Every structure is written in structure tokens, then in C-alpha cells.
Amino acid sequence: xxxxxxxxxxxxxxxxxxxxxxxxxxxxxxxxxxxxxxxxxxxxxxxxxxxxxxxxxxxxxxxxxxxxxxxxxxxxxxxxxxxxxxxxxxxxxxxxxxxxxxxxxxxxxxxxxxxxxxxxxxxxxxxxxxxxxxxxxxxxxxxxxxxxxxxxxxxxxxxxxxxxxxxxxxxxxxxxxxxxxxxxxxxxxxxxxxxxxxxxxxxxxxxxxxxxxxxxxxxxxxxxxxxxxxxxxxxxxxxxxxxxxxxxxxxxxxxxxxxxxxxxxxxxxxxxxxxxxxxxxxxxxxxxxxxxxxxxxxxxxxxxxxxxxxxxxxxxxxxxxxxxxxxxxxxxxxxxxxxxxxxxxxxxxxxxxxxxxxxxxxxxxxxxxxxxxxxxxxxxxxxxxxxxxxxxxxxxxxxxxxxxxxxxxxxxxxxxxxxxxxxxxxxxxxxxxxxxxxxxxxxxxxxxxxxxxxxxxxxxxxxxxxxxxxxxxxxxxxxxxxxxxxxxxxxxxxxxxxxxxx
RNA sequence: CGGGGUGUGGCGCAGUAGGUAGCGCGCGGCGUUUGGGACGCUGAGGUCGGAGGUUCGAGUCCUCUCACCCCGACCA
Numbered sequence: 001x002x003x004x005x006x007x008x009x010x011x012x013x014x015x016x017x018x019x020x021x022x023x024x025x026x027x028x029x030x031x032x033x034x035x036x037x038x039x040x041x042x043x044x045x046x047x048x049x050x051x052x053x054x055x056x057x058x059x060x061x062x063x064x065x066x067x068x069x070x071x072x073x074x075x076x077x078x079x080x081x082x083x084x085x086x087x088x089x090x091x092x093x094x095x096x097x098x099x100x101x102x103x104x105x106x107x108x109x110x111x112x113x114x115x116x117x118x119x120x121x122x123x124x125x126x127x128x129x130x131x132x133x134x135x136x137x138x139x140x141x142x143x144x145x146x147x148x149x150x151x152x153x154x155x156x157x158x159x160x161x162x163x164x165x166x167x168x169x170x171x172x173x174x175x176x177x178x179x180x181x182x183x184x185x186x187x188x189x190x191x192x193x194x195x196x197x198x199x200x201x202x203x204x205x206x207x208x209x210x211x212x213x214x215x216x217x218x219x220x221x222x223x224x225x226x227x228x229x230x231x232x233x234x235x236x237x238x239x240x241x242x243x244x245x246x247x248x249x250x251x252x253x254x255x256x257x258x259x260x261x262x263x264x265x266x267x268x269x270x271x272x273x274x275x276x277x278x279x280x281x282x283x284x285x286x287x288x289x290x291x292x293x294x295x296x297x298x299x300x301x302x303x304x305x306x307x308x309x310x311x312x313x314x315x316x317x318x319x320x321x322x323x324x325x326x327x328x329x330x331x332x333x334x335x336x337x338x339x340x341x342x343x344x345x346x347x348x349x350x351x352x353x354x355x356x357x358x359x360x361x362x363x364x365x366x367x368x369x370x371x372x373x374x375x376x377x378x379x380x381x382x383x384x385x386x387x388x389x390x391x392x393x394x395x396x397x398x399x400x401x402x403x404x405x406x407x408x409x410x411x412x413x414x415x416x417x418x419x420x421x422x423x424x425x426x427x428x429x430x431x432x433x434x435x436x437x438x439x440x441x442x443x444x445x446x447x448x449x450x451x452x453x454x455x456x457x458x459x460x461x462x463x464x465x466x467x468x469x470x471x472x473x474x475x476x477x478x479x480x481x482x483x484x485x486x487x488x489x490x491x492x493x494x495x496x497x498x499x500x501x502x
Numbered sequence: 503c504g505g506g507g508u509g510u511g512g513c514g515c516a517g518u519a520g521g522u523a524g525c526g527c528g529c530g531g532c533g534u535u536u537g538g539g540a541c542g543c544u545g546a547g548g549u550c551g552g553a554g555g556u557u558c559g560a561g562u563c564c565u566c567u568c569a570c571c572c573c574g575a576c577c578a
Contacts, residue, residue, distance in 0.1 A: 057570080112576065134578090167577065168503090175577070228578095249578065286578050319537050326536095357538035364538095375537055385537080501577095 030365070033300045037243025042172070044294060048303050048366045051172045058170040058177030062287070065366065066173075068311035070180070070290055074160070076212045076309065077182065077285060080204045086156040086184060093162075094129040095138045102137065102263040109229020110134070113165040115177075131164040136230065136256070136282055139185045140264035147278060150189045150270045154197070158184040173291035174248070174502050181286035187266055187278040191257065194279035198255040201283040202235045205251030213289070214306040214418040215239050215296050216425050217250060218448070218497055220473030225457055228282075232257030238448075238472040238497065241295035245428045245447035247472045247499040248292050253283035291502075296421050303367025304389055306417055307410040312347040314340075314406060315368045316384075319356045319375030332379050332399075336372070339403050344410065364389060369413050370406065390416050435486055438498060442467035448499045450475075452492035454485035462487055469498040 030047065031039035045051050050066030062070065078088070094117060101107045110133045117129040132138065143155055160182050170176045184201060188194040202219055209215040217237035227234035231254040239250045260266070261277035270276050297304040307313055318333045320326040333348055340346050347368075349359050356373070363371055373385040384402065387394045390413045397405055428447025432438050441449045453459060453471065463486075464470050474496050485492040 053570095163578090165577070168575090169577090179578075181578075252578070284578065288578055317537095321536060352536085355536045355538085355540060357536080357540085359539085360537095361539050373537065377537075 030300070030302060033243060033298060037295075040243070040298070041291075041295060044298055044302055044365070045172045050290070050294070050303075056177075058167060060170070060172045060176050062180075065311055066290060069293065069305070069309060070287055072309040072311065073208070073212065073289060073293075074182075077204070077208050078160075080208060081158050081182070081184065081201075084156075084200060084204065086158045086186070088159060089157045090159050090161070091135050091138050091142070093132055095132050095135075097128045097130060099141060100130045100137045103230045103260055105259070106136065106230035110165075113167060115164045115166055132161075133163055133165045134282070134284070135159070135161070135163075135183055136185065136260055136280070137264075140187075140260045140266060140280065143185075143187045143278070143280075144264050144266045147187060147266050147268050149268055150276075152268065153187060153189045153278060154193065155187040156184075156197075157186070158182055171291075171502075173287055173294070175288075179287050181284050183282060183284045186281045187261070188281070189268070189270065189276070189278065191255075191279050194257070194281050195255050198233075198235060198253045198281045198283070201281070202237065202251070202253040205253070205283075205285055206237050208285070209237060209239065209250060209289075209292075210418070212306065212308045213293055213296075214308075214414055214421055215250070215292055216418070216422045218425075218473060218475050220475040220497070222252075222473060223457075223460060223471045223496070225460060226471060228252065228254045230256065230259055232259065236473050238499070238501075239292050239296060240425045240428060240447060240499075241292065241502065242298060242424065243295065244445040244500070245424075246445070247448065247497070247501045248288070248295070249472070249501065250289055250292050251283070251285040254281060256280040256282060296424075297367070297417055301361075302365035304417065305367040305369060307369045307414045310367070310369050311345065312366075312368045313345045313410055314347075314370040314372055315359075315363045316346065316348045316372045316374060317356055317359045317363070318348070318350065319373060321376070325376050328379060329374060329376065333374055336374065336384060336399060336402060339399070340406060341403065344406055360387075369410060372402075388413060390420075432486065433483070438463065438469070438486055439467050442469040442498070442500060445500070448472070448497050450495055450497055451486035452483035453494060453496045454488055454490045454492045455494065456485075456488070459485055459487035463498060467498075469500050472497045472499050472501060 031043050033040045048065065049063045050069070052061040052063055054061050100114070114133055115131040117131060118125055146152060146155065162178055162180050164178050167175050167177055186194070186197050188197065206217055206219050209217050217239045219235065219237045222234040222236050233255050235253045236249050237251045238247045241248050256279070258277040258279050260280045266278035268276055268278060293306065294303060297306065305311070316333055316337060318329045320329045330350070337346055337348055360371065367389060369389050371387040371389070373387065378384050381396070383396045383398050385394055386397045386409070388409070429450065430441065430446070431450045432441065433451070438449050438451060441447070449469070460471055474494050479495055482491065482493045484490065
């Protein structure tokens, strides 16, 4: 036996022992979700085939399984957006430099992360084009053309698009140089109406997260320093990720006031014949949300897909020994599959080069909510074995009960996952009154810390510099009475959420 | 942009003293297997990130360069 072989044998033995000790079954080569969450994330993304590395720095390939998840989320969100009266359209990828620079705060905010097109073929452009980091600067001037009268308002448009932001430290789904999102852009005749729309769309995002993704969120207002470049105010939903309990800004909605209306001259005559500038909103939710699904629900065995958006809701794994058995098992599988109809997304794993055990592990890694095992013994008893991904619970179910039982079970899993995610959020949130406690919690990755804040950027900056925690939002849900600023101790009216963020 | 690290078959790695590459996984074929990541036999696959240099001879030594990863400042 050669040295290499011995080493390898030892490493295999070590892995097996480790697996037994930590009770992780046969899940191999996946970093521990508690000990090394960042590596776990990277590995899950790759092994579950959600995304792959790309030859271009900072960009990732979204593989079919990851894209299917995104498409399901997209569909749910698109329906909700349209239900509020918004229509989809498409605006260009490129924005002339001068247009991007019209709104001062906007340019300043995005300048460091804009990619520029300077040449067309071998001809240098008169004026460079920005690759859109967001589309206000190209959409608003068009709106200006479309609006003359208050009767032309509101304009309610959404687009599904890719955007580019030159990020330094990319992470699959969470922060990539190019990413996919939807961006809604509306124009209104009054600030009140714009405000109403801004809040309405934040509610849409919250509903999407809670209802479809089983992700509880803390909705609120961003502080001045955290708001969108050029906005009057920014609302956000903040979700708590598993592992390190950091926050992830999961969707934002901006009331742009008339800042963009003025600089892009979206001017109209109101009912009194007075000239006015339009009020705008913009709101976006990106593929980043896929990262949230991974990090909120994943466990030591890999992903756990929320049933409502799971690309595959149930996978049937046939089991056989002999060719004869195979025949009858595959026939039974077909019958079961047909009995389930089109209401649930079922996949049958007929691969004969993988053992059932291998398939179990793979589908668990991929987070399929329900596994159905069907073998000779089951055919005998006219049943199947049903295994829940969320609890690992395994039970025999009569084949005839399956069509009725499965949709219910999927809902139950969805609810259970929401309950678990809510428990995680609550268990890792604390109201703090001492600065030292805030510091402790930040360094211990203890989650969200609720504390009073006087509103000064000095206090905000101090916390950020000393603890790395930032004000994630000023929650809508505020305590009845005021208190004292966690930093300076002066009287404070508002409570904020401090947390480290992705 | 500052600090640290790594580049060797698809992936993970080894390569001791310079002598023109090796292991595991994976992959193809055949056979036995299949209720929690099966096994045997057999086969294909790399010029060692790139450029230059030292040397009879470089994966190994030297110089330059590129890329990627990790840690810090900015971000949906």
C-alpha cells in the first residue's frame, strides 16, 4: 500500500468518525453550519447547484436549480406588484454620463460602483455611458416626456432587469457585480400619494417574505446615513440570517420626494393650472433574497426550501434490488406520480447509477421539502414512505391518501419553517439599555439589539466604528414611551435595531 | 486600496535532495449491487497560472507578472 492511500484511508476514517460524533449522518464535506457559517454558505451554494463560479471576477453563474427558485420568487412578486396596478416595461442598460450626474446625491452615492462604457467598437464615445447601477437617471427623464398634466399621473411602472455595481467583495447572491432584480419606478402628483405608494410596496415585500419564503422581517425606516442616494427617505425590511445572526436588507422602498422630479424636470400642471414637479418612488428586491432563503432556513444537512417556492416540492426515490422489482417499482412510481397531478411539483429520481442512500443525501442537501420512498415492501402494503426535510420525520402513508395528504403536508412544513425562523429572530433579539451590552452582543454575533437612539449621526458612527453594528432600521413598531440614547445617554424618542449586516 | 495566503488532471491534494508528474474523489466501459452517500476489474484525462532567467536538465531555484481566496475600509 502506498503512502497516499494510507493517508486517504485515514482521512476517510476521520471523516466517518467525525460524522458519527457530531451526528451528522453521512453528510460529508459540508462545513459545519454553526462553527463555520460563511464556508457552509459557499459550499451549500456550490454543492446544491444553486450557483457556480464565473471566469469574470465578481460575477456568478446562476444554475438551473437556483434560477428555478428565483423564478418562483419572481412569479409571486410579479403577481403582487401587478395586483397593485403597476405595469411592467423595460428601459435601457446604459445611461449617458450627464444624465446619471443630474441628481447630486445620487451620483455621489453611486460613483464608486459604476462601470463605464467608453468605446463602441474601436471608436471612443463622445460621452461615456454608465452601465446602470439602478435606473432612476434614465427613467425619470423619460417620465418627464410623458407627463404634462396631473391627468398623466400617476405613472406606475416596474422592470425586471440586471444591474451592475462594481463591488469589492462579492458573495454569491448576496453581493455580486451583476445582479438581477426588479425595480419599480412611480411618479405622482403629490408627496402623500408617493409616500403611500412607498409604504404599500414595502408591505408587498414583507408579504412576499412572510407568506412565500417563510422569512419574518423587521420593517422600518432607514437612518439618514443608510438611506438611498438621492431619496427623501428609505424604508426597508430586515431579515435575520442563521449562523451568525447578521441582518440582511431584503427589500427597500424609497420615497424620492421631488428631488428627481426637479432635476429631471418632470413638470406638470395641476388641477388649478399651477406648475408642479412630480414626486417619485422607487423600490427594489433582488436575487439577494435567494441568499436569505439559504441562510435563514439551511441546516447542517444543507438547504431547506420553503415549499411554496421550492423548485421541487417532492421527490420520489424508487428502490429495488432485482430487475423484476425494478419493473414493478417503476410502474408504481408512475401511478403515484400521476395520482398527484399537477398541483405539486414532483420529481422522480430514476437514476440507476446512484444508490437510494446517495439520493436521499443529495435531495436533502438540495432542500426538497418532501421525499417519497417507494420500494417492493411498500408496493406490498400499498403505501409509500414519506419523509419531511424540515423535521426528518418518516412515516408510511397509504398510496391512496397521498394526493390529499401531500398539499397539506407542504403547508404544514411551510408553517413550521416560518415558526422556526420566527423563533430564531425572537431568540436572538434583545432590548438593550447599556452600551457595553450592545458591544458585547455585536462581538458575540448575538443578533438584533433594540436600543434607543438620540438621532445624531455622531452616536450612530460611534457604534459602527466600535462594534461594526449599524442601524438596520427604525422599526415601525415603536415602544410606547421614550428612553435614553444607548450611546450618549440623552433623551431619545426612537428605538432602532442595531446589528451587523451582510 | 492596506495585510495574509494559494496557484499541479473536473474537484481536493502530494511531489521530499533539481532528473521531464502521483494519490483520492469524480468521469467512461464491464460485472456484481441498490430501504441512509456500494464494490471489483478496467480505461481516459495534466506539462505543473503566465513570461523570462540559472542549469546538461526546473513543478522544484531566481526575477517579473497575472489570477483567485481570506482579513480590514464601501455596498441591494
